Amino acid sequence: MGPVGSWVVRAGAGFGRACVGAVVCLLVPGVWAAAVGLGVWCGAEHPWSWIGPAVIVCVGTVGLARPVCRTVRSLVARWTGTGIPDGYRQPGPVTQLSTGYWWNGFSYERSRRDAVMDQRMRLWWSDPATWRDLRFVLVAPVTAGVVAALPPAAVTAGGLGLGQAAAVPRPVGGLALVLAVAVAPYAWRAVEKVAVRFLRPSPAMVLAERVDELTAQRADATVAQAAEIRRIERDLHDGAQARLVALGLALATAEALMDRDPRQAKALMREARAGATASLTELRELIRGISPPVLSERGLVDAVRALALDVPLDVAVSAAGPLRLDPPIESAVYFGIAELLTNAVKHAGASRARVSLVRDDTGLVVEVEDDGRGGADARPGGGLAGLRRRLAVFDGTLGITSPAGGPTRVRMAVPCE
Known part of the structure; x- marks a missing residue:
């Protein structure tokens, strides 16, 4: 593929990405525009008619913030391979107490459903990532959204200009198409720049997430250590200790039979020696399970x-x-x-x-x-x-x-x- 073909491929891919990026970044302003249009249509002479559009603006902005940010992260990761951590706080377990109430980490509720809903609302409200997402949907339209909208806007302007019969709009339409082709491979990259700048977790969020991770790791390490100690105790009690007790009994019996029945005493001594060998083998296997000698040597x-x-x-x-x-x-x-x-x-x-x-x-x-x-x-x-x-x-x-x-x-x- 020559330079011209490569440029055409880049321009086509860039135009498609720019259109997708513009739609995602301008989705919230689109909701605002629809709410304003609804208010105008209902009639500006009634002050109460603007309550509905205001509610639509607030609910739409809050409700679309997190889906828009997740979509932007997914697009950036797919297009550039750059992963942007979301940094959202994860909900903890919801457990039922002996009193019948449910504990969600914040409050006691009568049912699991109420506990889960209360937990989600509290997490959403207290999560710094929520306010970061809201900031992004306010900043993205006037930065990445405007830049990404240049290629589709230029193509639209070019098509309208070339469709006019007058002499002046046609050159303007041709220039618009040239502008669309020229900026198409680059306009979508503004989405990546703005997303990396405004959607990255803040140092405080990274530190809080790290603290939570280390706390969970400490709990896992404590549980694993306790389980390993119990395993060693169980192996010693059921294996080597039982064999050593049997060995002691066999030696005591052999000592008592030494004068009366030397042959039986020798047989017991042979069994005791075999038991000692088996105990030594079990101890070696247990040590190998803790730390293999070949690993340290x-x-x-x-x-x-x-x-x-x-x-x-x-x-x-x-x-x-x-x-x-x-x-x-x-x-x-x-x-x-x-x-x-x-x-x-x-x-x-x-x-x-x-x-x-x-x-x-x-x-x-x-x-x-x-x-x-x-x-x-x-x-x-x-x-x-x-x-x-x-x-x-x-x-x-x-x-x-x-x-x-x-x-x-x-x-x-x-x-x-």
């Missing part, structure tokens, strides 16, 4: 390769050289890979898997891919959701791509120096 890459040998899959492990990270990060990544490979065996029915570990300027990136049936997602309370929470403690992220029929590709990214 030889590093993450060798630990993952040793793990791949124990998994009933054809696992290929690739890494860009040895990787030594902080022990908590290595442990989280190791057990994350172990859980993903276990899921590939138990749930995906996979036969092959691939593990890739890469260290770049931002941190560690781990990709685990299998040829299973797909359909994996981070359901609340599931293993993948728990893995995402564990990585979030280190500001890590978990990305899942798992279409129906496979393959499943999971990407873990953990920032580290």
Whole structure:
């Protein structure tokens, strides 16, 4: 495609984006204009006739603010790949107390419906993002909306001018069409500039969101630590401790039989030795579940390769050289890979898997891919959701791509120096 063809494609795509951006940015002023027209049509001699249009202006502005802002963010992300976080406060759980009332984090209500409605209203009113969205729908029409409306307005003016029989409007119409073609590839970019400037969360909102995130991570870490302690206690009580008690009883019995029945005493001693060996094996397995020795001795890459040998899959492990990270990060990544490979065996029915570990300027990136049936997602309370929470403690992220029929590709990214 030559330069002319490329310009035509850019102009056509830019014209379409400019039209969409103009419609979205000028939607609220359109509601205002319709309300004013309704007031004029009802008659200006009656002062009360303007109450309805005023209500339409207020309700329309407030009701359209958040949908317009969400649409703008979606368009900017689709057109430019620039993601703009919304920063909206998320509602907390609504729980029923023993008294029968419902608690929504703000007040007690008699029914769940009333509690949810009250929570939504309070969140909407107290959320700084609400007032940021209202500011955007007031600023966008006179900035991005006007600029994005230039190409369609110029095309309209050009069509009207060329349709006139007089000599003067025709050159003006031709100039309008030239202007539309010239600005079409660039006019829509004003939507991105204004959206990035006015729709980004403020530092106070980012800080509040970070505090909420860290609070949730602390709660998850506390719960996970308590669960891990209970698991260790249960394994020790049901496994090694029971075997050691049996070992003590066997030794006491052998001591009592040593003089009367040496043969039976020797048999008990042999059973006690076998019990001691089994107890030692269980203790080693328990220690390996807490922190694999190969992980602390030889590093993450060798630990993952040793793990791949124990998994009933054809696992290929690739890494860009040895990787030594902080022990908590290595442990989280190791057990994350172990859980993903276990899921590939138990749930995906996979036969092959691939593990890739890469260290770049931002941190560690781990990709685990299998040829299973797909359909994996981070359901609340599931293993993948728990893995995402564990990585979030280190500001890590978990990305899942798992279409129906496979393959499943999971990407873990953990920032580290």
